[in-house]
Amino acid sequence: MARWRYVLSEALGGLRRNLLMSFAVILSVTVSLTLLGAGLLLSEQVDLATDDWTGRVEVSIFLCDDRTCPAITTEQRQRLQQDLEAQPVVAEVFYESKREAYDRFTRLFADQPTLVEAIDVATLPASFRVKLENPALFGVIREQFAAYPGVEEIVDQRDVLNQFLRFTTLVRNGALGVALIQLLAAGVLIANTIRVAAYARREQTAIMKLVGASNWYVRLPFVLEGIIAGALGAAVSWGVLYAAVPRVTRDLAREVELLPFIGVDQVIAVAPIMLAAGVGIAALSSLAALRRFIHV
Amino acid sequence: MIRLEGVTKTFRRGRDGEVTALDDVSVEVTKGEFVFVVGPSGSGKSTLMRLLTREQRPDDGEVWVAGKNLRRLRSWKVPLLRREIGYVYQDFKLLPTKSVRENVSFALEVIGRRRSEIRERVPEVLELVGLTEKSDAMPHELSGGQQQRVSVARAFVNNPRLLLADEPTGNLDPGTSVEIMKLLDRINRTGTTVVMATHDQAIVDSMRRRVVELEEGRVVRDQSRGVYGYGG
Numbered sequence A: 001m002a003r004w005r006y007v008l009s010e011a012l013g014g015l016r017r018n019l020l021m022s023f024a025v026i027l028s029v030t031v032s033l034t035l036l037g038a039g040l041l042l043s044e045q046v047d048l049a050t051d052d053w054t055g056r057v058e059v060s061i062f063l064c065d066d067r068t069c070p071a072i073t074t075e076q077r078q079r080l081q082q083d084l085e086a087q088p089v090v091a092e093v094f095y096e097s098k099r100e101a102y103d104r105f106t107r108l109f110a111d112q113p114t115l116v117e118a119i120d121v122a123t124l125p126a127s128f129r130v131k132l133e134n135p136a137l138f139g140v141i142r143e144q145f146a147a148y149p150g151v152e153e154i155v156d157q158r159d160v161l162n163q164f165l166r167f168t169t170l171v172r173n174g175a176l177g178v179a180l181i182q183l184l185a186a187g188v189l190i191a192n193t194i195r196v197a198a199y200a201r202r203e204q205t206a207i208m209k210l211v212g213a214s215n216w217y218v219r220l221p222f223v224l225e226g227i228i229a230g231a232l233g234a235a236v237s238w239g240v241l242y243a244a245v246p247r248v249t250r251d252l253a254r255e256v257e258l259l260p261f262i263g264v265d266q267v268i269a270v271a272p273i274m275l276a277a278g279v280g281i282a283a284l285s286s287l288a289a290l291r292r293f294i295h296v
Numbered sequence B: 001m002i003r004l005e006g007v008t009k010t011f012r013r014g015r016d017g018e019v020t021a022l023d024d025v026s027v028e029v030t031k032g033e034f035v036f037v038v039g040p041s042g043s044g045k046s047t048l049m050r051l052l053t054r055e056q057r058p059d060d061g062e063v064w065v066a067g068k069n070l071r072r073l074r075s076w077k078v079p080l081l082r083r084e085i086g087y088v089y090q091d092f093k094l095l096p097t098k099s100v101r102e103n104v105s106f107a108l109e110v111i112g113r114r115r116s117e118i119r120e121r122v123p124e125v126l127e128l129v130g131l132t133e134k135s136d137a138m139p140h141e142l143s144g145g146q147q148q149r150v151s152v153a154r155a156f157v158n159n160p161r162l163l164l165a166d167e168p169t170g171n172l173d174p175g176t177s178v179e180i181m182k183l184l185d186r187i188n189r190t191g192t193t194v195v196m197a198t199h200d201q202a203i204v205d206s207m208r209r210r211v212v213e214l215e216e217g218r219v220v221r222d223q224s225r226g227v228y229g230y231g232g
Helices: A002-017 A019-055 A076-087 A098-108 A113-117 A135-145 A157-200 A203-209 A215-255 A264-293 B045-052 B075-082 B100-109 B115-128 B142-155 B173-190 B201-207
Strands: A061-063 A092-096 A127-132 A151-156 B002-013 B017-029 B036-039 B060-065 B085-088 B162-166 B193-198 B210-216 B218-223
Touching: A002 A019, A002 A157, A002 A215, A002 B218, A019 A157, A019 A215, A019 A264, A019 B060, A061 A076, A061 A135, A076 A092, A076 A127, A092 A098, A098 B075, A098 B201, A127 A135, A135 A151, A151 A157, A157 A203, A157 A215, A157 A264, A157 B002, A203 A215, A203 B075, A215 A264, A215 B075, B002 B045, B017 B045, B017 B060, B036 B045, B036 B173, B045 B060, B045 B162, B045 B193, B075 B085, B085 B142, B100 B142, B115 B142, B142 B162, B142 B173, B142 B218, B162 B173, B173 B193
Parallel strands: B036 B193, B036 B210, B085 B162, B162 B193
Antiparallel strands: A061 A127, A061 A151, A092 A127, B002 B017, B002 B060, B210 B218
């Protein structure tokens, strides 16, 4: 008990003694972990969007429902389906009724009730969803079926998705890359801070070693000092993401209606990873800093 | 208590210079002895002391302290070795922000002794070194001799089997030095082995204890009830 009190008071004392340095460490951890968290959340976003889209639909053939063009007749629809199935570049065809389109939409945007409320079963068009043997052959489909009666529009949905994914992946990789560099910089800063702290207390440390204090007992206050700073940085950066990300995705969801977006749940899910990264880098760099200093 | 067998230790100096601090040194100290290690600066006294606490390791030869072979001692066990050794420095090495009592308590706290034990033991030791009245004083309020007595108290508070003193009177005037020597003598009489490195001729001559003399890293004399030097 007394030992833990000593370790903790030494660690906090160290942080207080060198307030400016502690602040720099916390700030640097905050910046790197904010980027790390943002990168991870972007990954989540990509996964969420990809899960929803990939392996489902490559080409959508939206059908007329009297709102933009005369509604497709049952006969026209059956012919369209037969011709689609007969077309060699088509691997798979399935029909999505207005009802199914509506159900999928409500599921996709379950966390955005206002969006769901604005829509009813009649709003969304029915469609054929077509999977191609080779997605590059989209042109064939467009040429053959665009003029069919009752076809409103043919959309290669991969275009939309790919653009979004390419952009998101780029941003994510950038964020993770910079986060990694920042995290390294934070580690160096922590190591340096701990070295300064250990130097400031070198007399005490030397005496402790000479009277036979165990190695962990000599080191722990310094490591804990680093860990506290790392954990504080993680907490602040997580707070930033918690405040900002749901707001941003809510705005985005309003602009981009076709995609599901991450929300508070995903931000909460990355908290342990960020904490582990902050504490981990702090512990590692503190120990590395002490390796030379407090040996013998 | 201590056994050195053929101990050699060299240090690199500069680019290709090598200094032999100890050269094939063999010494044995039995339990309860009082031994002076004498010799001019650079003769290897300090290196010898540092080998005994495993601050340094020999290049060659064996070092045994308190039944432990220091060559084979795992590094995580070094703290346990040092709990059996009290160490007194020439420059006292007291923590300036702690009082006399706290400086002594510190040595017990950091090895995880119980509070109740610390409360009992620290006043005993402060009484032994005659500083009961100065318990709450800060180191800078004390004279050199008093500070060294605090340092001795700290070294002895854990009841070590071995007390090492590296030039403990080096910063003190002759009168104060005698006080410290009386203190070390009393500690020795409790059964604690004392090894003291010094070049204080008057003290060695007056104590008439065993003298091990080093010169350029070699033992040139090992004499029970000796004096500092033949030629003076």
